[in-house]
Amino acid sequence: MNEFNQAITWLNDPLNWTNPGGIFDLLRQHLEITALAVLLGCLVALPLGLALGHFGRGGGLVVLVSNLTRAIPTIAVLSIFPLIRAIGIGMTAAVLALAIFAIPPLLANAYTGLREVDPEVREAARGMGLSGWQMLWRVELPLAVPYIAAGFRTAAVQVVATTSLAALAAGGGLGEIISLGFGLGLSVGGGQVLAGGFLIIALALLVEGGLALVQRVVTPRPLRRTFRSRPARLAAADNQ
């Protein structure tokens, strides 16, 4: 339990929090990378998922994307992007790499959400004279919100977790604490490694809990009960 005490000592040192490159700096960087990656993922995946779901095509593509990204090691993508000459080492590379891992849950949930809309509801909307766009905006999208919210939550939790790996490819974030700790060797840096692990787990659980709350709030009350089983989340169970 020696490392455990070391970790607590390390976390109790205020300088470790406020120093340049300390916990606060790394946390801000971590959240920035996560937010940008998820945003970028949304910009790519949501229009595509909604279009595919609306026209009822490309289900195979959605499955292919999620299976393929599962097989690609995160560290590989995080290491490849900085070596592309136009991008270079740093935050941009990390954001681009992590956006790739945000896409599958967003895409799959947007697609599934639209496919799950009751055909009778579609029929009724068409009977009322709604055009394709109107149907998408006024009927399909609102009904798909619970799925899209679940996809967003899965993507955000996954990216906030995965961002910790960016440190292994000079991308920054809270993972630095752990990789620097390992660099010192476990006898010296063991406490720091443990403290870093603790911080990252706390952040991941916090984001998961916070977004679960958001998901509940944005889901209209009548849709809450039917959506309790969260099938899409299980299908996207994947962690790096």
Add this chain to the structure above:
Amino acid sequence: MSLLDSPALAYDAPANPWFSWQFVHDNRDQLLAALREHASLTAEAVLVASLVAIPLAVIAYWYRPLTGPILALSGVLYTIPSLALFAFLAPFIGIGRITVLVGLVLYALMMIVRNALTGLNQVPEDVLDAARGMGYGRFARLLRIELPLALPGILTGVRLATVSTVALTTVGVLVGHGGLGQLIFYGFRANYRAEIATATVAAVLLALLLDLVLLGLGRLVTPWARGSRA
């Protein structure tokens, strides 16, 4: 590790290609060693995880009050980032292969338990009724009806766990046993593209190959499901 001063640096001349046969040829032994470590870590992790996960799923299936806690625990584990998990294991287990293996087993365990439980819960009630009527006991029912019918679900879990484990093994670089991940890491340090790309392609191909092998195996052991499963 001898890879640290591998030819990567020597090749880091003006040209830094994404792929080079020369590199593959010159580092054949190291590539194969990394691939072997990667494959054996994956196989051991999935095997151990399956041996633990399937009985665990059966327990959760038999004793319903345990289903909630077991699923909740695996849900929490799902949220824990791999880097943090290794960071937690390393100070206690030490730096080495076993640390990677323990981490990989935990993640694979979670995926297999979830899918096996889903599979078991999907066994139709009237089938169970018929079995009960025929005088099957609890264990006979499990071995001859429930497990065979849940096999597609269990195999889905095993395939999912295998593919994810191949990708996850690379995080083992943190404790020096990341298989192909070591090459990716050293390639990044040496700013040598071909090393990263080769190791990445090898990892993806390994995942694909193992997935296909398991798919084939699944078809062999569930001949009755051949028509309905894609």
